Amino acid sequence: MADVKVGVTAPAGFMAAGAAADIKGNGSGKKDIALLASRVPCTAAGVYTTNLVKAAPVLVTQRRTGAGRLQAVVVNSGNANACTGAQGLRDAEEMARLAAEALCLSPELVGVASTGVIGVPLPMDRVAAGIAAAAAALSPDGGEDAALAIMTTDTYPKQTAVQVEIGGKVATIGAMAKGSGMIHPNMATMLCFVTTDAEVSPGALQAALRQAADRSFNMITVDGDTSTNDMVVALANGLAGTPKVAPGTPEYQVFADALEQVLIHLAREIARDGEGATKLIEVRVKGARSLEDARKAARAVCGSSLVKAAVFGADANWGRVLAALGYSGAQFDPARVDLWLGGLQMMAAGAPVPFDEEVAAALLQQPEVVFTAHLHAGDAEATAWGCDLTYDYVRINGSYRT
Template identity: 50%
Template sequence: MKILKEKTITDVKGIKASGISGGLKKSGKKDLCVISSEGNPVASAVFTRNKVKAAPILMNMEHIKYPTTKAIVVNSGNANSCTGKEGLKNVNIMAQTVADALEVKREEVIVQSTGIIGVQLDMEKVIPAIKKGCSKLSDEGGTDAAIAIKTTDTFEKKLTVSFEAGGKEITLAGIAKGSGMVHPDMATMLSFLVTDLNISKRMLDAAFKESVGASYNMISVDGDTSTNDMAMILANGLAENIKIESPGEDYEKFKEALAYMNTELAKLIAKDGEGATKLIEVEVKNAKDLEGARMCAKAVIRSNLTKCAFFGADANWGRILCALGYSEAELDPDKVDISFYGEGDKIQIAKDGMGVDFDEKKAKEILLKEEVKVDIDLKEGQYSATAWGCDLSYDYVKINGAYRT
């Protein structure tokens, strides 16, 4: 697998994109993107588990069942959530507008929205914006698309890799957004992946949903699961490799690339948490089972007390042990070891469930790094899991105290 640093989603065969300003944001910044694909692409998606689902999610849950998916449109600045029948009517109008402009079927269009909840879309702006976005589709619009889906994100999140399957070079690329309202239960975010791999819808769906469990479902910024979160992948088959219809070597190569892609995009979302000053990685080792390892890692990464301690560079390991205790995973607290890592430095701060003498100054220096790793050894079995998150700062409160205004 190769990482293609200067490439974007439009470097995938058959993919075009645009990112434009349609006047949906007061700032005048880019606020709508369109992604289209040639061929007869298949797609898979995972949606929020929040019982309060935005209008686009409700429609997409039906559209993703269609055999082919040829276009995606995303607006930022307005979530079209908690908007009732009018919201559902508007999302269907959005899909039809794309379908008419690109001469595809309405069911082949996925629509997403992100932004403020409870406000109706201004369709007098949305419809012309969609038409403009469709007219601006190009082979160079990948970066603009990544910018257009941002809300409180401080940078665009994009990644492209390539790998070989069936003697053909396959390209896999993605863009994502997410900064606040992120919690491990299909992490609150939007993620759109595209590839020219030739694969059946059934096998694509299996690989994607497996990957999501170890990536987007393992990040947390603030413990809130949104009404709009969604991750999806579209595969158009234009690489012309022998079609993947069952497990095998090519399928495993794809799964490896997919795992890398989703994990790295998930980490970018965690790193860009609203007001965050550092990325935190929590690795739980030697758990009795995989589910228990994941429960422990997620409990620590979503603990607000622990996140506050990291913001203050306070080596308060008791908060970590406390989070493990309420994770509901099976563990013996008297066996737990805890260490911190940062840019090559390591310090153990707890052993067998109790504190050890450690250099407070060194611990603080590690916790002041931009990326910090927490290593937790349960000494119960052979399963491991990793979760990612960020610290909780004063700025998080400032950003979310004035989100609507």
């Protein structure tokens, strides 16, 4: 697989746009309406937040991807349309209707997503104007504008794409994502939109998306909060002419591996761009009794506020890593654990190993900090990603609404 043009318009037949609608009413000029559309109807799949409190667009889009078909998605930033009651549902449906009308589609073929402040009704007059502007600007080169339009506290747009050979034909998978705060496992803790010109059956697309999300977005954490608006939606239009990817076929694993590569790249970028973050933290757990234990252990270390703070301060306080492993719920014998910071061993068979504090501090000052724990309890392993906890995280979230 080789890197190609990035973003949701990298695959054949997809167009996108971003427009400024001033949804927050602050006159910033920021793009805050994104529109993504395919020339032809697509197989669709989705994975959504497990939060009991689900935003109106999540409820609408969850129902529509359940039918397995979409052709477009409309997204706004700056307002989550969450906890907005019956009016919120009507507004989400109206967003889909407006986009459908502009694209000459059935509203049932349009997904809806929102991100931003919870508990504030959408300014539908501005939303409508933004959708019209985005529809007029749709272009095969509009992927970056769409990626900019879905951002909230993100500091940069997150896009990627790969090419993969399926049955002798080259297909492309492209994606964009946003996420910086309220990032924690249990799906998906951000917004992500995936496009592909491979032909994929609904069952295969849903299975591959869920598996890839489990290994990527469900293995990142920034702050322990799971949002009301999280979703990953995938669209496959088949225009590359590949054999149909279906469960149990050789093509399925090839497609699933490429999709996982795309989502892991975006997951790392989301963790790296956590609110106020200065460093990406990667935690590798090896030798766990089960995959679930490995995931629990890795996520606990990444999610530990004390570990995150120590990384921010470049303090090699490795006991915090062991403490997080211990409360993670994973089963292991502490007397057998080995621990490394980068290539520097800090613990062997449950006992401390003398190490150079200056070397450790230098490793902790790198933009990527890697901890590896070997539990010697089995053969399972997992990797999780997070970021350091900084003063800026409090500053950003202390004034998010105002």
